[in-house]
Amino acid sequence: MNKSLPESLYTAEQVRQLDHVAIHQQGIPGFELMTRAARTVLSTIVRYWPEAGTLLVLCGAGNNGGDGYMVAKLAKEGGLGVSVLTVKNPAELKGDALTAWQACVEAGVVIRPYDSEQSLGADVVVDAMLGTGLSGQVRGDYRDAIKRLNHLESPVCAVDIPSGLCADTGVPLGAAVKAKVTVSFIGLKRGLMTGFGPEYCGELVFNDLGVPEAVYQTVPSDCRRISPGQFRGWLSPRSRVAHKGDFGHVLLIGGNKGMPGAIIMAAESAIHCGAGRVTVVTRKRHLAALAVRCPEVMGVSVSVNSRSGLDALAEGKNAMVIGPGLGRDDWGLKLLKDALAVECPVVLDADALNLISDHPQLLNGRKSPIIFTPHPGELARLSGLDIPTIQNNRFAALVDSHRQLTAFIGEHAAQRQRDIVLLLKGAGTLIFAGQNTALCPDGNPGMAVAGMGDVLSGVIGALLAQGLEPFKAAQMAAWLHASAADEVVASQGQTGLRATELIPVIRQRLNFIIGH
Template identity: 35%
Template sequence: MSFRSLDTELSGESLSQNVYRAEQVRLLEPQAAENLGFSMFEIMQQAGQSLFDWISAKYTLEHKILVVVGTGNNGGDGYIAATQLRIKGYSVTLCSSDPAKILSGDAHSARQLYEQQGFSVEGIDDVDFTTVDLIVDALLGTGLTGEVRAPFDSIIARINASPAKVLAVDIPSGVHADTGVSLGSSVDADFTQTFVAIKPGLITGQGKSSCGQLTVAPLAIGSAFPALQQPFASKVNFDNFSSLKQRKADSHKGNHGRLLCIGGNKGMAGAMRLSAEAALRCGAGLVKVFCHDASQIQVSQGRPEIMLTSENLHQALHWADCIVFGPGLGQDSWSQQIFSQLLSYLIHEDKPIIIDADGLNLLSKHLHKFHLTNLIVTPHAAEAARMLNMAVGDVDNDRYGTVQALHSRYQAHSVLKGAGTLIQNNQGLFVCGNGNPGMATGGMGDVLSGVLGSLMAQGMTSSLASLYGTCLHSAAADLAANKCGQRGMIASDVIAQLRPLVN
């Protein structure tokens, strides 16, 4: 490309968003603590103090607080927090899943400190969960991998049935720390405070919903982790990127990329219109749509800046700096014919391309014919399942494994959409920290395709575009939700917020 490429970079702040698997944290904690001169019990005390600080900042002495503890270290954190709260005069009840069990290690020491103050440990059945203002869930921790069994399943049910707000300690009980999947029964928390580092299961899929509002308390050892081991993934927000460089005063439309969007079959013009308009709002110099004859009016109506064609696809492909393929494409004879022409062209021309929607279905059937170095694929769970010949439930149960498999099989920068969108590119594995449930509506993926295509057409690398563009798209949705709410938000509302963000 002869024009100047877009430039941005991740700021140093993003390093605080390292994501570590539960096993990594368990193995690294003792080493990090020893290197810094702390005992593991001192780290537990720091965790309990952090919980106390969080609660005391939001709740007064008049509020009733219930701390539900298990018999492991997660419960130990709860004992420390309850001790500090009661010393400060809070109305706190602490109940244990097994009050008679003799604890071991640091959890035992934490309970001793609690009881030495003259505080009692109640049984679960002796406590009313419905008359408190806050429940602190310190029942089960990150070590849980098997299905939740009695009595924990019934305790979790009582927590979820309570009208009280719920603060989960490190992770909502019953949630798999690495996948976010509910292990048969799990706490639906309003807030989660996780310690040392973010666990993968807290920020994508079911786990993102289960943990509510997430805060991270690195304690004294969190900063030591990067020197001990590479993180599993990184959580990235749009604010972590530096601003795009200003355009030169003598630039013209030819300097800012030519994007070709292919799709918009008969009766499906809306998807292509969303992609094309999103691309324009992100700064592409020229956007041309190749669509079905019957869709041309609907695609261009009210937006004359969109160029149109339905003839000579090869010429349009040659014209383009980047291609978006799939929105509104369908899978009929027209789409099959268009795909065949595209495939013939790409065999000889390694051009940047984003493939979405029905384009992904066609891609999966002709994988062996593609050898592209600048390919981005953007499936949701059902599309990813078809691309990998697996069940949708298996995708949901292992979103991280799925996006890594997509990257490996298709040699593509892969964006797995959903709550906590995942990006696997040549730089690693990332989780988008932006986004909200209002995005669960038709057309959002079409907007994302246009965003990515626009950035790549302007010269951004496919690897960076997959990351920056995903965060940009979700941040725009957050702006739209903040203005008018999540419910009723539509894809075109997001387009309106793209322009201020790229500027």
């Protein structure tokens, strides 16, 4: 992930508001912003493809097309071979976009109407067809051009957003350009960083075009990109007289028949992330494996026919993690019921979520913080939404599901929204706690393997036990987990990544954060 990207993320409408304020209140001419955008695109092309001698710019309507015309003009003046294909008749252009077309014509750029039979060959192709205002499905010449661009060998640089991609959700609207690089302006669009967005935008470059900070104060963002600089001071370096009781005690519950690894991985990640003590409740047959793999962890067994005694086990615990390898049989359900009867901050993962979807009444009346950590399939079962609906608007699904889960909890829930946290896994993990959304842009497809969620749940539990409030614990854990995966993959590749490889790297990153 490009570390120079801003932390605030915006919807398309919010970016239009920023643009309006910059022009009408700060007095920056719209054509000046368009020119700055074009300079940024051209300098990005030169940086990424320094040997490129020819550009092909596809221009649509509106200011996105205007940006494209200005890119072509500046490229021509810079000595590059450049031509423009117009997917929208320039006679229909207005305002700054029309001015940009006229400047392009005066610069002597070859401009031709788009034709499906024309060659699209060039060293680099610039996509300036459709901007952030797109709402319906892509049709006509736009759709044809997008499909052809996606089959080119030449790299594509998208202006502001890949054409056809929804700026708010990261979902292709029928068809979308798969760019190698996307250069975004003024406000970073949230859809570029979650769902399908990263697949289509490629490398992301941002430039605020010199818009003053005062403009951003007028349009507050309710979505923030997680970055490690935000964690400063969340956990303090340890005192020389510290003892294990200072860093919390985590109780992890799971590991049904045939699934010892899930709870063991969660426990191992919890102990590596600084929890003072870790206790695991699991099947008796798994205690030996737990002791061999992680001797620092205490183990307790329960059977389906015995009183679990979780109320006594939970006494003095600072956090619970329920779900890794829990199963959905009577054993798993009994442990979940007993655990949720105890007032202690809890992380619900895996089969705990699946059981909750069948028994939502188990949440009723809880007063302690809850962090839900579903992937889209688990969220579908929890919320009643189907997976395509969730993936087509992960932000809306998150808010709706949070509202529904809060209703299940009922009394006291509305007064403590930040204690009810919903973490939706996937590309661009989202975390919501009633008002603001945090987005984790780190991570990679190598993480699509069993055990990743178990490791994450253990990290969250350890951070909760050390005193972090739930929303902060979920954010820090998501970043530690995803960025550790990126570090491992950078040296070894995505295929074959194992969840346990992340654990020592997570520990290193956590210590770096605490030390800085």
